[in-house]
Amino acid sequence: MMTLHGFAASNYYNLVKHVLLYKELPFKENLLYAGSEELLAISPAGKVPVITTAEGLELSESSVICDFIEETYPAIPLYPENAGERAVVRQIMKMAELYFELPSRRLIPYAFSGTAVPDAIKAEVRQVLTRGITGLSRLCQFSPWVAGEQLTMADIYLYYVNTIVNAFGSSQLEWDVLAEVPGMKEWNNAMSHSVIAQKVEADRQANMPEFMQKVAAQIKAANGG
Numbered sequence: 001m002m003t004l005h006g007f008a009a010s011n012y013y014n015l016v017k018h019v020l021l022y023k024e025l026p027f028k029e030n031l032l033y034a035g036s037e038e039l040l041a042i043s044p045a046g047k048v049p050v051i052t053t054a055e056g057l058e059l060s061e062s063s064v065i066c067d068f069i070e071e072t073y074p075a076i077p078l079y080p081e082n083a084g085e086r087a088v089v090r091q092i093m094k095m096a097e098l099y100f101e102l103p104s105r106r107l108i109p110y111a112f113s114g115t116a117v118p119d120a121i122k123a124e125v126r127q128v129l130t131r132g133i134t135g136l137s138r139l140c141q142f143s144p145w146v147a148g149e150q151l152t153m154a155d156i157y158l159y160y161v162n163t164i165v166n167a168f169g170s171s172q173l174e175w176d177v178l179a180e181v182p183g184m185k186e187w188n189n190a191m192s193h194s195v196i197a198q199k200v201e202a203d204r205q206a207n208m209p210e211f212m213q214k215v216a217a218q219i220k221a222a223n224g225g
């Protein structure tokens with residue numbers, strides 16, 4: 001059986017968890033936070049999530065984990081059969097990570113510490129998000145799923161990327177980023193009502209108080225205790 005290591009407040013953790021639940025695969029969860037010795041021993045970059053495969057291999061990087069799961073457990077597929085269509089799904093995932101997730105993440109330290117985001121950072125983040133809006137508007141179909149008639153890995157990936165865009169990008173910039181991509185808000189809303197997304201969200205909420213305590217301790221330590 002696979003083990004998923006990490007914590008439920010992490011959207012990267014949650015997207016892998018959603019994939020495992022969608023594919024009806026048995027797995028255990030092992031609660032590990034960033035910085036723990038146990039995580040550093042199994043994650044080369046010290047990042048969450050990590051999976052331990054049934055064979056005992058440890059893997060990190062969420063998109064790599066997603067591909068591994070799909071290749072190892074192809075039943076209930078999350079990628080199209082056609083190579084070109086598969087590439088489009090991966091293109092959407094890559095663009096979501098580079099131009100939606102990563103710029104929004106730059107605003108997390110300001111949100112957590114309650115300090116104002118410098119204008120230069122705001123401008124930079126806005127510029128990258130604008131690229132994401134343009135790219136995703138061209139690629140996403142929302143008919144009804146992101147890449148067409150079949151729900152794919154891109155739906156799960158983009159949905160959890162959008163939790164970060166909403167929580168940090170949109171709130172810190174006072175800009176409804178998702179509303180800029182035609183069809184995205186309606187699709188995102190539909191995704192949030194799925195049974196799996198609701199379970200993942202309930203687990204996230206249950207983990208938030210402990211996670212925020214860890215964040216507070218880190219901020220205190222960084223400010224000299």
Ligand SMILES: N[C@@H](CCC(=O)N[C@@H](CS)C(=O)NCC(=O)O)C(=O)O
Nearest residue numbers: 010011012034047048049061062063
């Ligand atoms: N590229 C990585 C990013 C994972 C990531 O940033 N995880 C966060 C939690 S949401 C983390 O482990 N942060 C701890 C740190 O940066 O030290 C992936 O796709 O898995």
